[in-house]
Amino acid sequence: MFSSNPPLGLYIHLPWCEKKCPYCDFNSYQAEGAIPEQAYVDALLNDLEQDLPLVWGRGIDSIFIGGGTPSLFSADAIERLFSGLRALINFSPAIEITLESNPGSADSENYRGYRETGINRLSIGVQSFDDQMLSSIGRVHDAAQALAAFDGARTAGFDNINLDLMFALPGQNLAEAQADLAQAIALGPEHISHYQLTLEPNTLFHSRPPAKLPDEDTCWELQTGCQAQLAAAGYRQYEVSAYCQKGRESRHNLNYWHFGDYLGIGAGAHGKITLAGENRVIRRMRQRQPRAYLESAGRDSIVSESELGTSDLCFEFMLNALRLKDGFASSLFHENTGLPLNQVLPALETARDKGLLDFDGAIIRPTELGFCHLNDLQAAFLSLEPAKNRPIFESSQKIMHN
Secondary structure (H helix, E strand, O other): OOOOOOOEEEEEEEOEEOOOOOOOOOOOEEOOOOOOHHHHHHHHHHHHHHHHHHOOOOOEEEEEEEEOOHHHOOHHHHHHHHHHHHHHOOEEEEEEEEEEEOOOOOOHHHHHHHHHHOOOEEEEEEEOOOHHHHHHOOOOOOHHHHHHHHHHHHHOOOOOEEEEEEEOOOOOOHHHHHHHHHHHHHHOOOEEEEEEOOOOOOOHHHHOOOOOOOOHHHHHHHHHHHHHHHHHOOOEEEEOOEEEOOOOOOHHHHHHHOOOEEEEEEOOOEEEEEEHHHOEEEEEEEOOOHHHHHHHOOOOOEEEEEEOOHHHHHHHHHHHHOOEOOOEEOHHHHHHHOOOHHHOHHHHHHHHHOOOEEEOOOEEEEOHHHHHOHHHHHHOOOOOOOOOOOOOOOHHHHHHHO
């Protein structure tokens, strides 16, 4: 049983891009003509109203505006959106509000408008500072625009910026990957998301892979070499692909990894909501196509709703929480699933016996081996039967609350 609801975030999806990148598997669409800003903002606010009865009395601790390329929206449209949001739901006093931006899609004037709206964190999709690499992955900006975007964000007053950076790009070697990273580090962003280019299903690169992709050994060399470089520069790895200066973790993403709740509005968005009084957790999915979403938002934009069963709760919690390098308090499992920890105790013990997991009762964390083989570690929780004839494991609660 749940003792209370977990923290609540809000995800807002703005689906349009200047151009669809060949590696992107997100629900995004190349803009054809003017983006229907006003109609889409109206749809988002109508959409949120559908979920409000499920979260009465709860405030939101973080907002993430993703896409697509949200910075294609004007500052006036974002201001109108936030005026409506504030009228509908309470913002916590220290709320984190992130907007994704691509170089070339906004200038310092737009950034200043976003900042005045209340957005206090930017995530800029740089991917590389090498023009040849950017061209090889189909990006529409160049290195000069990437540098200008960061400078424009600082000029506008943003003191919390994430840079997205890829490695294992076509033909890339360690020196080139570290040169990219050195340029990012020199700018001094508070957060760096550093992740490998992967060929996802239903993308152009999956059906037509680029030439000269690094092999597995080279990818590992790039990953470990760049991780050492980030650590030496004072960026702590706290999640699989996330590195930050002290105290600058993404609070919205941490809510995901802690299996917190989040509302999801916009085309293709989905949310996870705990109904503590009913001892249930549900997921709600929106219409994916922007046109269909615009036509249905506020009426029937919810295309599916499902309740998470015991096995789903166990696996999804572990799928997320095990991404955290420093692990998590074992009491969090009960707090955010409503289940006793003995529900996953057999899998915890098996993973510990294989050297994939450290588990001392209070903290659960991947070992170095487990973090390197995270898919294997997460798979240990894929199929879980209810534990029988086991005492409820409660030592972690005693330790955490004394």
